[in-house]
Structures are given as structure tokens and as C-alpha cells.
Amino acid sequence: MSGRPRLVGVSLKMYFGHAQTLDWCSVVAGVSAEHHALRSGAAELFVIPGYLSVIGAVERLRGVAAVGAQDLATEDAGAFTGEVSGAELREVGCEVVEVGHAERRRLFGETPDVVRAKTTAALRNRLAPVLCIGEAEHGYAEVAAAECVAQLDDALAGAVGAGIVGRIIVAYEPHWAIGATEAASPAHIRAVCLRLRGHLDVLATRGLVDTSSAVIYGGSAGPGLLTTIGDAVDGVFLGRFAHDPAALSLVLDEVDGLDRAGSDLPR
């Protein structure tokens, strides 16, 4: 392995039922256990199923992938009907948790205040937030980059104020590229992610986030993309295009390809 591991994440959103999710996890566990990119440490995989499948996913993916949840409560315990706390997610074996996905912001009214509180809750419970940020409308990459840096700082403000430091996985997901036919252009992704990467490095130097923090891209990502943007991102966050475990395996092949080419991550 030539440098820091590449992150390959998958969110199953609400596409699969419970049995289908567990079957998918079993197949992915088989594929992953044999895959050179994971065995060598060149890649790290994380999988985010629906809540009810989290425990089964942890059991099936032990040793090959970290498991996470798609959301968490702002609080750790109490009278919050329908919520799931970061404390409980950690207790059952989660290592990551999504915060602020565009669908939660758009469909469920999550405001920046809520995203900030959930980011703090994740870090407080030693979960790495997969902090989803991105611009709503397609425009200039430089404008998007500035907006994303502001979103990142805002989301981290609570944790920084409380002195809670941990690993942050910044998932750059332009809203307009989610559920689309293709990802944002490599030039757009590169411009935004390199800016985010530089900002994250400054935060790490100041001791405000862990040095293992990462920037990954999501939004109609699939096989072939990581090879083209590998100079600008620490990994990819997959949705629909990882429903076929063979496609996920192809993305892991790309990690191996980047590793063999000695393509170092942005620093």
C-alpha cells in the first residue's frame, strides 16, 4: 500500500428490505474478504444499511467492513420517540454514522443547527460522522467549494466548541448529482474536494479534527469514477451503483490500480 487507505462507502438508503440487505452483506463480505485492496489495507470499506439491519450487517461484515447508520439523534438518551441515539449505535457496533444527507435536509427539514448537533452527537459517541455537504444547484465549482467549506465549519462548530476531536469523513455530495444518471464532472469534483481537503488539513493541524479525517465524493458514483478523481479524493461514497456487489468489487479494483500506480492522496 502506497499511502493512506482509500475509503469506499456504501449507503443502501431505503432501497432494500431486511432479508435483501442481509443477503447483500453476506455476498459483499465474501467478495471483500478475498479482495486484495482490503487485504493489503489499500482500501477501507464501510456499509450503511437501514437501522433494522445494522446489527445483522455488523455480524456479517465483521473484519471486512465498518458498519454505520444513516442518521442519529441529537441527544444520547431520553424521551425522544422514534429516535436512535449515537450511544446505542456505538453499543451495537457502529463505527460511522451519516449526518446531514441531502435527502434528510430536503425531505425531513434538517437545518444546519440540527446537522451541527448531530455531528457533535456522533463525535461525542466516538462515531465518525460521514458528514454530507454539497451545494443545491449546479453552478461554478469555486462557488460550490466556498459554500462547502462554510457548511463544514458550521457542522463542526459544536464539537470544536466542546473540545471534542475525532475522525470526520466529509462526503461531498452535490445535491443535483444525487440520484442522477451520472456523477458531477471530474473537474467539478476535483475543484471542490481539493479545497475541502486543504481545509481539513488545516483543521487537523490545529488539532480540531483527527488526522485520519477524509474527503470522499458521492452522487451517482460508480465503477470508473475513482480512477479519474483519485488525485483529489480520499475515496467514494456509493449509492445505487453498489447494489450489484460485482460493481463494488470493480471500485475496489480501482483502489488497487491507484495503489499500484503509486498515485498518492492529496496532502
Ligand SMILES: O=C[C@H](O)COP(=O)(O)O
Ligand atoms: O448516499 C449516497 C449518495 O446519496 C449517492 O447516491 P446515488 O449514487 O444513488 O446517487
